[in-house]
Structure formats: C-alpha cells, structure tokens
Amino acid sequence: MAGAHPDGEPVPASGELPATAVGELGRRPFGVYVHVPFCVTRCGYCDFNTYTDLGGLQGSYAQTAIAEVRLAKRVLGDRAPLVDTVFVGGGTPTLLPPEDLGAILRAIDDELGLAPDAEVTTEANPDSVDADALKRLRDEGFTRISFGMQSAVPHVLAVLDRTHTAGRPEEAVHEAKAAGFAQVSLDLIYGTPGESDDDWATSLRAATEAGPTHVSAYALIVEEGTRLGRQVARAELPAPDDDVLADRYLMADEALQHLGWYEVSNWGEPCRHNVGYWTGADWWGIGPGAHSHVGGVRWWNAKHPASYAAKLAAGTSPGAGRELLTDEDRRVERILLEVRLRAGVPLVLLTPRGLEAARRYDGDGLLTIDADRATLTTKGRLLADAVVRGLVD
Numbered sequence: 001m002a003g004a005h006p007d008g009e010p011v012p013a014s015g016e017l018p019a020t021a022v023g024e025l026g027r028r029p030f031g032v033y034v035h036v037p038f039c040v041t042r043c044g045y046c047d048f049n050t051y052t053d054l055g056g057l058q059g060s061y062a063q064t065a066i067a068e069v070r071l072a073k074r075v076l077g078d079r080a081p082l083v084d085t086v087f088v089g090g091g092t093p094t095l096l097p098p099e100d101l102g103a104i105l106r107a108i109d110d111e112l113g114l115a116p117d118a119e120v121t122t123e124a125n126p127d128s129v130d131a132d133a134l135k136r137l138r139d140e141g142f143t144r145i146s147f148g149m150q151s152a153v154p155h156v157l158a159v160l161d162r163t164h165t166a167g168r169p170e171e172a173v174h175e176a177k178a179a180g181f182a183q184v185s186l187d188l189i190y191g192t193p194g195e196s197d198d199d200w201a202t203s204l205r206a207a208t209e210a211g212p213t214h215v216s217a218y219a220l221i222v223e224e225g226t227r228l229g230r231q232v233a234r235a236e237l238p239a240p241d242d243d244v245l246a247d248r249y250l251m252a253d254e255a256l257q258h259l260g261w262y263e264v265s266n267w268g269e270p271c272r273h274n275v276g277y278w279t280g281a282d283w284w285g286i287g288p289g290a291h292s293h294v295g296g297v298r299w300w301n302a303k304h305p306a307s308y309a310a311k312l313a314a315g316t317s318p319g320a321g322r323e324l325l326t327d328e329d330r331r332v333e334r335i336l337l338e339v340r341l342r343a344g345v346p347l348v349l350l351t352p353r354g355l356e357a358a359r360r361y362d363g364d365g366l367l368t369i370d371a372d373r374a375t376l377t378t379k380g381r382l383l384a385d386a387v388v389r390g391l392v393d
Contacts, residue, residue: 011299011319015075018324021295022079028281031085031273032072032108034065035287036093037305040128044161044227045189045220049289049303050091057305062100065286066107067312072284073111075317076294081282082115083108085273088122094129094137102140104286109141119144119183119272126172127164134172134179144271145176146185146214152206153199156192159237161227170210177211183269185214190248191240192220193232200248204255214268215259217252219245246382253378264340264381278337280330288318296325332392339388344368344375350391357390 038058039050057064073080086108088101101122108114121144122137129137137145149169151157157166169186176184186207190200207215220240222232231237253261259268263278276283285292288308291300299322302308311318325333331349339345347369350358358374361367366380366387380387 008299008321008323011317011322013316015071015317015319017075017294017297021297022076024295025076025079025282026081028279029084029272029276030081031087031276031281031283032069032083032112033273033283033285033287033290033292034086034088034093034104035285035290036061036088036090036096037288038090038095039092040095041161041163042227044159044231045223046226048091051305054305057309058095060309061096061305062103064309064312065104068286068318069104069107069111071312071317072286076112076284080112082113083118084115085119085276086114086121087271087273088142090123092125092128093122094124094133098133098136098140101137101142105141121146121183121271121273123148124172125164126169129172129175131175131179134176134181138180143181144183144185145181146187146216146271147172147176149186149203149207150189151192151195151199152203153195156195156199156203159192159194159228160189167206170206173210173212183214184212185216185268185271186210186212188215188217188252189220190217190252191245193237193240197247197251200251201255204252208255208258212268213259214266214271215256216266217249217256218265219249249382250378253381260342261381262342264376264384275341278341280334280337296330298323298325335392336388339374339376339391340384342375344373345391347372347374350374351393353393354391357393361387361390 037050038054039052042050042052086105093101105120120142122142123146126147126149147169150160150162152166154166173184188203188207222229222239232239256267261267262270282294283292288301288305289303291298299319301318302311302320308318335345335349347355358367358369362369365377366383367374368377376384376387
C-alpha cells in the first residue's frame with residue numbers, strides 16, 4: 001500500500017529491522033505489495049502517490065523495483081517466509097508491459113519464494129489492457145485482476161475524469177476470463193456529484209451482469225488538494241450527501257448479495273492480500289511511497305520515483321521513516337480493521353469499557369455478539385466509524 005507519510009524515526013541505510021520484528025516472521029501470512037506510480041492522466045478525485053510524464057523512470061522501473069526486492073531478501077534473510085500474496089497497485093500498473101510486471105514477480109519468487117497457492121493480483125484500468133495483454137499477464141503468473149470501473153454512466157465517468165468508455169470494463173471482465181483469470185474484480189465508486197439513484201442502479205446492474213467474482217464499492221471521498229476537491233470548494237460541484245451515500249450503500253448490498261459481503265466495502269471471493277492488511281499480517285511494500293509492516297515495525301519509502309530510484313541506485317534503503325508500534329497500538333489497529341470484516345472482531349481484544357460498548361451496540365442492533373466475536377449488522381456497517389470509536393475505548 002502507498003499513501004501519506006506520518007512522522008517517524010529514520011530508517012537505517014541498510015534497511016535493517018529490529019531482531020524482535022524479524023523474530024516474528026512466519027507467525028502470520030506474508031505478502032508483497034508493488035506500487036507502480038505511473039498514470040496517463042490523473043483522475044480528479046485521486047490523491048494517491050501517482051505521476052504523469054515520467055517516461056524515463058517508467059521505462060527502467062522494473063529493474064528499480066527488483067533492486068528493492070533484493071534489499072528485502074538481504075534484510076529478512078533466511079527468516080523470510082514464503083510469499084502468500086502479491087498485489088501490484090498504482091497508479092496504473094498495466095502501463096508497464098506484462099513482461100516487466102512478470103520480471104518483478106519472478107524476482108519475488110527467486111529472492112523470497114512464492115507459496116504454491118500464492119494469490120497474485122494486478123490492478124488495471126479497463127482501457128490500459130486488451131485481450132492480448134491479459135493473456136500475457138496470465139502467462140507471466142498473475143492469477144487475479146482488478147479493474148477500475150467506477151461507473152457505467154458516461155456523465156459520471158466524465159466528472160471522475162476516467163478515460164475509459166462506458167461498457168469497456170464489462171468487456172475487460174470477459175477478456176480476462178477468456179485469458180484464464182479465475183478471479184476478476186471490479187471497483188465501483190458511489191456518490192459522485194451529479195450521480196442519481198438510477199445512475200447508480202445502472203452501474204450496479206452492469207457490474208453484476210459482467211460476472212466478476214469480486215466487487216468493491218466505495219463512497220466517494222472528496223480529498224483536499226485534488227481537482228475534485230477544488231471544484232467542491234468553489235461550489236462548482238456539490239459535496240456528497242451522507243444520507244445519499246447511506247442509501248447508495250444499501251443499494252449496493254442488495255445488488256451484490258449473491259456474492260456475499262466479507263468486508264464493509266467488499267463482496268465476493270475475498271482478496272487474500274487485503275485480508276492480510278485487515279488482520280495484521282506482515283508485508284513488504286515495494287515502490288515509491290509504499291508502506292511496509294513486519295513484526296510491529298511500520299515503514300514507508302521516499303515518495304517521488306526519482307528519489308526512490310536514487311536511493312536504491314546508491315545501495316541504500318529507500319525508506320523515508322518508520323515507527324515501532326506498541327502492543328497497545330497493534331491491539332487498537334486490529335479492532336479498527338477487523339471489526340469491518342464479516343468474521344468480526346475477537347472479544348478478547350476489547351477492554352472492559354470496550355466490551356460494555358459492544359453489548360450496548362448489540363442491544364441497539366449495530367453488532368451481533370456470539371461466544372467470542374462481535375460482528376457488524378447491516379445497520380452497523382452504515383455506522384462503522386462510530387461503532388469502532390466505542391470499541392477501542
């Protein structure tokens with residue numbers, strides 16, 4: 001994963017981790033995230049660490065990322081467990097040739113080792129691949145693909161600055177299945193300014209009829225500093241309405257019930273890599289701005305691709321900062337994330353005050369408590385942020 005950088009302490013030039021962190025390797029699933037920070041254009045709502053017009057760095061990016069894979073092996077040493085999941089995100093990873101993405105994947109296998117049943121995902125814009133590219137990605141070892149659909153309605157796509165045409169994501173799903181991908185996901189966004197209930201129903205219908213094995217549906221968040229954020233601040237576009245967002249979520253849950261929800265914003269066959277994030281697994285994040293977590297140590301890389309590449313070329317870690325999580329930090333983070341899962345949050349993580357809150361939410365119809373876990377109800381999913389504040393008390 002790649003995102004904003006918190007404050008933290010310096011990362012050693014060697015990337016060395018505390019012995020206590022390395023000693024925890026193997027206790028939890030281990031994944032690798034690869035951030036590809038390049039885009040043709042920047043979508044108006046996006047605040048991810050992405051860049052356009054970096055052709056020179058893009059052409060050499062595979063070898064730069066492979067250098068960090070080799071650093072990971074040096075740091076983790078013989079304690080490195082097999083890699084259960086790989087997730088290539090962005091940006092638009094499929095701006096790189098399938099063979100470049102395959103070279104990174106082979107380096108992960110050569111240096112760290114892929115588990116025999118490893119889940120290997122790449123994100124893709126629907127217009128950044130065709131049938132041939134999808135077959136080549138499958139041949140390179142990718143087992144799962146996630147397309148950024150967002151909407152099936154042209155005027156909604158235009159507000160979001162999406163470059164693909166309506167109908168292309170559905171075609172891409174069929175092409176991916178024909179190429180041999182058993183797992184195909186679509187990402188949707190609801191609450192875009194100007195989107196009506198009928199528009200959202202159209203998008204849900206198009207997504208389900210395409211036959212993906214997984215759908216993510218996220219409420220639009222207007223981020224400060226984005227083009228969309230500036231348009232809303234100038235009152236050129238209305239801000240999303242919370243009541244409308246709640247209604248749209250319920251529409252999604254109804255339309256996607258045949259897939260079954262497993263996380264508040266996700267339905268279908270679970271993405272094992274993302275489940276690892278939500279359950280406190282270990283992972284190494286490759287790429288500019290990528291975050292990593294091993295044994296209670298979290299660190300993040302230099303954000304700009306040029307700075308990231310320069311550090312690796314000098315033989316040093318690209319890490320820009322890190323933090324050592326306390327046991328309490330890790331407990332709270334598990335509650336924050338695991339409560340969003342259908343499996344629920346273990347009651348053993350809650351303090352007496354948290355347990356008291358959980359019982360109160362159970363009475364209010366926001367949680368269901370069984371012998372050892374608390375799980376959000378449909379009503380609770382709409383109020384998940386408020387629920388979690390009580391549970392972490």
